[in-house]
Amino acid sequence: MAASLLSLSSTALPGASATKRRVAYFYDSDVGNYHYGQYHNMKPHRVRMAHNLIVNYGLTKHMQIFRPRLVEFEELTRFHSDDYIHFLRLITPDNQHEYLNQLQRFNIGEDCPVFDGILELCQIYASASIGGAAKLNEESADIVINWSGGLHHAKRSEASGFCYVNDCVLGILELLKKDQRVLYIDIDIHHGDGVEEAFYTTNRVMTCSFHKYGDFFPGTGDIKDIGYGEGKNYAVNFPCHDGMDDESFTAIFRDVISKIMEHFAPGAVVLQCGTDSLSGDRLGFFNLSVKGHADCVAFVKSFNLPTLVLGGGGYTLRNVARCWCYETSVLTGVDIPDAMPYNDYFEYYGPEYRLHMPVSNMENLNSPAYLSEMKHTLFEQLKQIEPVPSVPFHHVPSTLQTEEKEAAAHDADEDDPVMMDVAGDKQALFMEKRQHVAEYY
Template structure:
């Protein structure tokens, strides 16, 4: 267990110290509280952690169960709206992926995989991307979470959306790659682009976000920024400084190639030096942040020295810009570190300080022997990134930003209907249909859970009792019910 802390005793304190609440998360301390704290939505497909890539495979979806248990153990579910999103449909997946590839994922099983020899090679299915039981269902679940998060954000129903099961950034249009089968990030960005002129994608996974960069390599409406290890023998072997986009998308792809062993101070200072001018120059309307945890120290496949606090500081910095934000998972192959990291970053996004001692949960034995939120992960690999090298990268990125010539303009046009008319086909109650037509009061009696003590309501300003405060409280246009775990 973690080191004992010398808490006050009943005898030397004028009050009774309540040791029962030591595991409860506390609001972040600040000199002045925000007038209106951002609303946060948390998406967790109910059974997404029950899939298994194989006995010796480094990717373990079970890490998502560990993460969710920590989130619930810290009481963070009281700070945000919790959702169990529906699965993505085939039509939704085909908005980016080839139909024959999606059909293959739907048909293939461990039993018939050997018979599909031709397709097996064509779609890059193999050791890295094996066929396992209910593969297609797994893809539908994590992609559905990201699509639901993007829709909620676009409808103004939330300020920050979280889907730790998403972030699988290597999948290509017509093939699997790097443990990824369906690229939920691209699908989510495509949904955001229906409402937002410009979207910024940021990737702090140790592997290059090649699938997302490739998807938007010719577009000037999506700027991709990836911080990753770059080496000829390190997957996927892309992400050099020279990869900047092409045609209309030239200069709208930024890459930050790093060497082994980068430490907290170097990474954070470079991250902030790159992202601050990038955001102020590109002026995005929404941000998608991929928080791959394999950039942490002691990862099974990673070679960086980042601590959980440093990884979370990158998330905190992006949050300070106050833009609509989707936070996604990604890589991470030491389950206990991944769960700690994403639970900590959930606290960062909800504005909550988490105690170092882990709360009681169903998987506490996974976090031994320290049972701490911040175990020592740094300093195990020599830092091969010299100050001169990092400064050269920073100057190169600043030079590339000059070619953007400010944010690109986007022609005004009618917002297209929802993907394949899917929302129209959903089974909805009459009150929900009335609410969509702006002539119902369905959302006024619903709740997204406990409100923040400093929450702002429109009714405080207008005082007309029109129920406008429902939007300020974090309810979307459809007033979806909150699903609790």
């Protein structure tokens, strides 16, 4: 188990049951030391900025703070292929010219460049998601936060969309050791394609993504993409247009998530909180405020389920930090003032020096008629979900355990088709109208 740096009593949180929620927060100070490149949009430094704001608002006093215990590289191959992870360990800026074929094969290039310490960075954020899921399995926390995670585009054997290792999938696999059903929710402006693809053929994981759709990366996430085989109807996609505002987004989010909870009844939730859906993001086209984005977090929290909260996209650094700090306050149930306390990056937030910023006047192209039509389609899809299994959940020990228990858990995994290592050829299933093979079934 990760060593605790700070362990304080939990605070009572508002919500349907007014129960106390124990919040664990995972952070590694090294995460901000990695650089994709001077002109690259992805800046791991944003996580350090968010953490510093969280500290100076005093929110760490209301959480248990953990530095993740780094998992072995082999743990990453519970989803990713051995040769892909081996390549990420091998490649450096100095030797990349020797591996041109592999760079193309694994989609390492402009969007996902070679930089010093690629796999070490992946190891940090993936370890936090896996370790956070293990804490939820152990019932030593009710909510776990890992703002360095949420890299939802990575595939089994290729990088994609600034993502090399898919910690969302690894965290879900950990949760599946205990929970029969896991719900993955994604409010990043980009479709959560890597997670959807990984679980496209299983009914144990439902993926739900609210995203911009059309001529926009990654180009997937049509409302007609609903899953395959046993996973049919367990992929939920709400394609949106430019200008999505708070009123429209929170309305569709609450309605769809409520219906999912009714029909799917998950035992745990993974919530990806990409902030590129905020107004003014460098790569985004939505118009959400920090409060509008956080309303989704508060709504998921109100169901009182074990919840793993992850970061994701977000490319206007000061707004990323603002949003994740405010959402940390929502998750801990602590009210914080709009006026920003002095912090190490205070000058980034000028001239307003406030947590909440006004949105733009961009037009919302999501008409009420369009949103109503999309909701109706999804509600009809969810009616097809099978009733919640009545069989007892099978508890499997968490990843972070003794060697003896690890061996037993490994044996149990081999008997579970969702948990099996996908390296074997028999795991690959080519699906109709899908670009990639399904990784789990």
